[in-house]
């Protein structure tokens with residue numbers, strides 16, 4: 450009795466939970482565009498640009514903000530009006546790879562790690578040897594069938610997982626030589642769902658278009674073993690072929706369709722781009738020319754464009770935050786430039802990542818001295834000058850609230866540490882930790898860094914691995930323009946396909 454009186458019957462809950470019908474009605478009312486039913490709808494957008502920052506997890510976006518525009522600055526991404534979280538798990542993995550995630554986003558069908566735009570019944574490389582399931586239709590195939598111009602632009606090899614998932618199908622991402630043929634209209638293994646073909650394919654990866662006996666324009670050998678030169682075969686199939694920045698900037702609409710291959714493998718990192726032999730366009734230049742060509746060639750049916758900043762991922766795998774953040778900054782600038790170049794009343798612009806990385810912004814690094822709302826009583830010399838970028842990359846400096854002094858933060862053994870760290874990867878130190886400012890270990894491609902602000906510094910990693918790993922947490926999805934209002938809440942990455950399909954009326 451006593452217990453009962455202390456625990457009276459619950460009052461009406463603060464939030465009523467509707468029955469199933471009621472919930473459906475409430476969702477229809479509160480989320481008029483939040484359900485992704487398959488019925489065809491009137492198009493809201495004539496065009497769409499899908500930006501993918503490969504490996505651009507939320508910690509990467511936050512760090513890129515500090516790196517690029519300061520702690521309180523605004524990236525273009527920060528100004529986009531619609532935002533959602535996207536779940537990235539694949540059919541077989543809690544933490545996904547780019548093949549599975551891009552397949553999910555561009556076909557609406559979840560699949561296994563390693564699989565390119567086929568369903569989950571296709572095992573990676575068909576290891577059970579029981580055959581593959583059918584190909585999953587991509588948004589690019591639907592767009593082409595609806596009369597749209599279609600373009601795929603990336604900083605990776607054009608046959609790498611993310612771009613390949615737009616135009617090819619296969620049970621393993623490593624079949625890059627085959628993916629090149631699936632884009633070649635005159636080849637027997639051409640993907641017939643592309644109808645007349647990709648109108649634009651641009652990025653790196655010449656080696657997948659050349660036999661191993663041949664060398665490309667910058668002296669690099671091909672990787673094919675069939676004796677073929679697909680550059681010539683694409684030209685014979687009416688494609689304009691270009692391979693450097695100068696040719697790219699000179700392209701006119703009459704030259705579509707275009708195959709542009711700027712490097713033997715992936716394109717250069719933005720930080721290293723000036724060193725390229727033949728000259729490469731930046732991601733901003735790639736994006737703006739692609740938009741210009743597609744817009745000039747399209748009729749009322751419009752166009753669809755993928756822009757992938759693929760090397761955020763690669764720099765993270767190499768344990769080098771500096772390049773990952775430069776690549777992210779470049780993606781942000783491409784989003785800003787493209788959003789200004791298109792008519793947003795008829796163009797959907799989405800930006801997301803396919804997955805995250807085990808990359809953290811940890812510790813308690815202070816803002817730059819001149820940004821502090823108080824004057825410390827004293828500080829280490831290393832803290833006296835420097836921008837927010839320096840404070841981000843450098844060893845972390847802490848305020849001692851008792852003494853008012855700013856000193857380098859120290860670990861349990863008294864050794865300073867940086868705020869940017871990796872859970873795993875090549876940045877793992879085999880010897881005991883030393884002050885990052887005196888750490889000569891493990892620089893980018895063997896370079897000996899002068900300290901954590903050096904662009905070739907590799908942030909420390911916990912688990913030693915030759916390649917740092919992806920992260921499994923949700924990533925951001927940003928939207929602006931026609932049909933972008935469906936970007937809200939927490940979506941599975943397959944629903945990103947539905948957001949674009951619905952907006953384009955496909």
Ligand SMILES: [Zn+2]
Nearest residue numbers: 504762766919
């Ligand atoms: Zn990766």
